[in-house]
Amino acid sequence: MRDTGQSFTGGDARALAPRARGRTLPLVARHLGYSIDGKVLLNIPDLAIHPGGPTVIMGPNGAGKSLLLRLFHGLIQPTQGEVRAGGQPLGPATRRRQAMVFQRPVLLRRSVAANVRFGLRRAGLPRAARRDRLDALLAEGDLSGKAGQLATTLSGGEQQRLAVMRALATAPDILFLDEPTSSLDPAATQAIEDLLRRASAQGTKIVLVTHDPGQVRRLAEDVVFLHRGQMAEQSPVDRFLSDARSAAARDFLSGDLLV
Amino acid sequence: MTGFGETLGQALWLILSGDADLWAIILLSLRVSLTALAIATLIGLPLGAALAVGRFPGRRTVITIVSAMMGLPPVVVGLAVYLMLSASGPFGIFDLLYTPAAMIIAQVVLVTPIVAALSRQVIADLHTDLAEQLDSFGLRPLARIPTLLWEGRTSLMTVVLAGFGRAIAEVGAVIIVGGNINHVTRVMTTAIALETSKGNLTLALALGTVLITMAIAINALVGVLGARARSGVPAHA
Numbered sequence: 001m002r003d004t005g006q007s008f009t010g011g012d013a014r015a016l017a018p019r020a021r022g023r024t025l026p027l028v029a030r031h032l033g034y035s036i037d038g039k040v041l042l043n044i045p046d047l048a049i050h051p052g053g054p055t056v057i058m059g060p061n062g063a064g065k066s067l068l069l070r071l072f073h074g075l076i077q078p079t080q081g082e083v084r085a086g087g088q089p090l091g092p093a094t095r096r097r098q099a100m101v102f103q104r105p106v107l108l109r110r111s112v113a114a115n116v117r118f119g120l121r122r123a124g125l126p127r128a129a130r131r132d133r134l135d136a137l138l139a140e141g142d143l144s145g146k147a148g149q150l151a152t153t154l155s156g157g158e159q160q161r162l163a164v165m166r167a168l169a170t171a172p173d174i175l176f177l178d179e180p181t182s183s184l185d186p187a188a189t190q191a192i193e194d195l196l197r198r199a200s201a202q203g204t205k206i207v208l209v210t211h212d213p214g215q216v217r218r219l220a221e222d223v224v225f226l227h228r229g230q231m232a233e234q235s236p237v238d239r240f241l242s243d244a245r246s247a248a249a250r251d252f253l254s255g256d257l258l259v
Numbered sequence: 260m261t262g263f264g265e266t267l268g269q270a271l272w273l274i275l276s277g278d279a280d281l282w283a284i285i286l287l288s289l290r291v292s293l294t295a296l297a298i299a300t301l302i303g304l305p306l307g308a309a310l311a312v313g314r315f316p317g318r319r320t321v322i323t324i325v326s327a328m329m330g331l332p333p334v335v336v337g338l339a340v341y342l343m344l345s346a347s348g349p350f351g352i353f354d355l356l357y358t359p360a361a362m363i364i365a366q367v368v369l370v371t372p373i374v375a376a377l378s379r380q381v382i383a384d385l386h387t388d389l390a391e392q393l394d395s396f397g398l399r400p401l402a403r404i405p406t407l408l409w410e411g412r413t414s415l416m417t418v419v420l421a422g423f424g425r426a427i428a429e430v431g432a433v434i435i436v437g438g439n440i441n442h443v444t445r446v447m448t449t450a451i452a453l454e455t456s457k458g459n460l461t462l463a464l465a466l467g468t469v470l471i472t473m474a475i476a477i478n479a480l481v482g483v484l485g486a487r488a489r490s491g492v493p494a495h496a
Contacts, residue, residue, distance in 0.1 A: 075394055096397050106392040109410050118406075122396045170396070 015136035016195075017202040019123075019171045024085040024097040025051045025205055027072055027174065031081035034067055042067050042229045044081075049174075053221025054196065054206035056237075058213075060252060063226040065209040066103075069176050072207065073100050085174075099167035100176040103183075105159040112154065112162055113138065113147040119169030133169070141165035141195065157188025164195055168204065175199065177208040181215065193219055213253055217241060225249040270465035281465055288446040291359050291433070292426040295366030299426075300419050302367075303374025308404040310375070311382035312390075322379065328372035333365075337435030340365045344436065357438040362446070365432035370422040377418040378411075385411045417481045424477050428470065 027049040034042040042064040049055050049072075057065045070076045072083055074095045085094040099119075108115050116137050120130045138144045141161050146154065151162055160180055167175055177196070181189040196219060200206045210216065216223055220237040225246060232246035244250045273281055310322055342348050344356045344364070355361045385407055393403045408415065430448035437444030439453055447466045454463040 073395060075391055092397060098395075100392075100395040102392065106389060108389075108406070119396070122398075 014202050015133065015140050016168050016199040016204060017171065018173045018204050019097070024088070024094045024173045025049065026086070027207075028084045029068075029072070029081065030084065032068075032071060032078050032083065033080035034064075034071060034076070035079045040229060042071070044068065044231050047224065047231055047234065049205070049207060049224075051205055054200050054208055054219050055222050055224060056216050056220035057207065057209045057224045057226065058211060058216055058249075058252075059226035059232075060211060062228075064229040065211075065226055066178050067229075068224075068226065069100070069178050069207070069209055073098055073176050075100070096170075097173040098176065099170050099172035099174075101160070101163045101167050101178070101180050103179045105156075105163040107151040107159055107162060107166075109150070109152055111148050112143050112151050115151050115162055115166050116169050119166040123170040137165050137169055140168075140198070142191070155188075157184050157191060160184060160188070161191055161195065164192060168199055172204060174205045174207060177206070179209050179211075181210075181212075189215075213241070225252070227252075266460050266464055267468075269461040270468055273461060273465040274469060278465075281462065283442060284445055284447055284450050284466065285469055287359065287444075288427060288448075291362045291446060292366060292423060295363045295370055295426050296419065296423050298363070298367045299370035299374050299422055303371045303422070304378050304408060304415065305404065306371075307375040307378030308382045308408055309401065310379045312386050312400040312403055312407065314400065322376075325372050325379070326376045329376050331369060331372065333369060333429050333431030334435065336368050337365055337432030340368060340432065340436050356436060357440060357444060359437070359444060361436040362433040362444060365436045366426045366429060369429060369432060370426050373425055374418055374422045377421060378415055381411045381414045381418060382407050413484055413487050417484045420477050420481045420484070424474060427473060 029044045029047040032042070032044040032047070033040060057068060059065050067076075071078055072090075074083070074090045083090040085097070088094050108118060110118070113134060116134055117130060120133060125133060135144070138147055141164065143158065143162060143165065146158065151159065154162060164175075164177075164180065175196075181192050184192065193215070196206050196208070206219075208215075208219065216237060220240075222234065222236050223240040224234045225232045225240070225244070225248065227246070227248040232248045233240070233244065235245065239245075240249065241253065244253060306325070310318065310325065340361065341356065343350050344353070344361050345351055346356075355364070382404075386403070389403075389407065389410065393406060398406065428448065430452060433444070433446060434449045434452065437446070437449065439445050439449040445453075447470050451463045451466050451470070454460070454466070
């Protein structure tokens with residue numbers, strides 16, 4: 001059953017805030033594993049994502065970053081172990097408090113406003129309250145002037161910004177982002193990062209996959225580093241960047257080619 | 260013997276002069292085929308979408324059967340519907356044989372598999388692109404159908420128009436279950452067959468001209484909508 005115990009903020013300065021902060025946190029992986037045909041693609045004995053600033057999941061290609069994100073969001077089921085959200089098994093009720101933005105923005109063939117409205121409807125917001133919140137979200141995403149434009153005709157950066165706004169329209173506790181800026185130019189990347197900082201400041205937990213050390217430096221509060229499907233380390237960002245514990249992370253940060 | 264040019268001229272005059280018999284046949288044809296199309300669309304679109312996103316035992320078999328039914332021979336469908344509606348058939352008590360309702364039923368049987376099979380392909384392609392995002396929004400596979408139908412609306416309109424083309428041009432089934440009764444069940448295709456056999460080429464050619472014009476118009480519309488679908492422009496833009 002949809003949780004309607006908390007009211008949305010709408011048309012105010014907290015348009016990016018979650019419904020009820022931290023209810024589905026911490027996000028805990030226990031003996032989490034994913035294998036295909038006996039080949040282990042991911043094996044995480046113990047990992048917890050706590051409330052607070054953005055957590056960045058980092059690592060080279062094939063490390064299992066996107067796979068971990070999909071397991072956390074329940075898009076795929078683990079072949080062993082489990083994910084618990086706020087002490088509960090990951091299920092429809094807890095998943096409804098999460099949202100995800102993909103590397104390539106997946107937009108509906110509708111107007112910009114209709115895409116955001118889709119998110120608002122999925123959140124179960126009453127019709128009367130949708131308009132205020134829609135206006136606030138479009139303003140936050142700097143998309144107010146393009147509300148009536150067909151979403152698929154936006155530029156790449158605008159499309160990804162819209163995807164983020166539509167995800168935030170559901171007022172999630174946790175927003176997962178899978179390399180959301182990998183194909184964007186610096187200006188578009190900055191716009192997305194600014195949005196994520198504001199959402200984080202208003203209480204939305206950001207969990208972002210990247211392999212850009214610069215983005216880690218700009219955004220992260222803590223870092224999970226994966227290598228070959230294993231968790232090499234989880235550290236506060238300052239320590240990770242200055243004194244990474246794992247050899248794999250040190251090699252990656254120093255620019256060595258990790259294979 | 261009258262030449263082709265002269266006959267064609269008479270046929271065009273018949274159309275333009277608003278000949279009552281001719282227009283009664285055209286309007287009945289449209290009533291039968293549009294009603295059949297509406298019913299086939301109401302059945303075929305959700306069925307096609309369910310086959311595209313649903314996962315259940317026997318799904319592949321159902322898809323194969325529906326696809327195979329796109330090529331149903333109209334006379335065989337006409338015969339089957341005739342047997343069902345005849346006095347000794349299971350639905351004989353409804354007394355529908357040789358009525359427009361019987362012709363609608365036959366056309367529904369012919370058009371529904373076309374709408375279902377083609378819409379399944381459209382929705383399946385769309386679902387490949389959107390499945391993960393819709394799953395992220397908490398929509399289970401069958402709950403995604405309304406969204407997918409709306410997202411595919413432009414391509415699905417071409418599917419529906421293809422179904423209309425099949426219905427309006429069909430002759431074998433409707434002549435068996437309708438009987439080609441003047442002012443009751445005579446539609447364009449059955450009238451063309453009859454008038455040609457009687458040597459009344461003017462009326463046959465007039466109806467043929469209307470039918471071909473409709474076919475060209477439908478194809479043009481399908482082409483325009485298809486181009487819009489490929490370019491991502493919505494139908495209302």
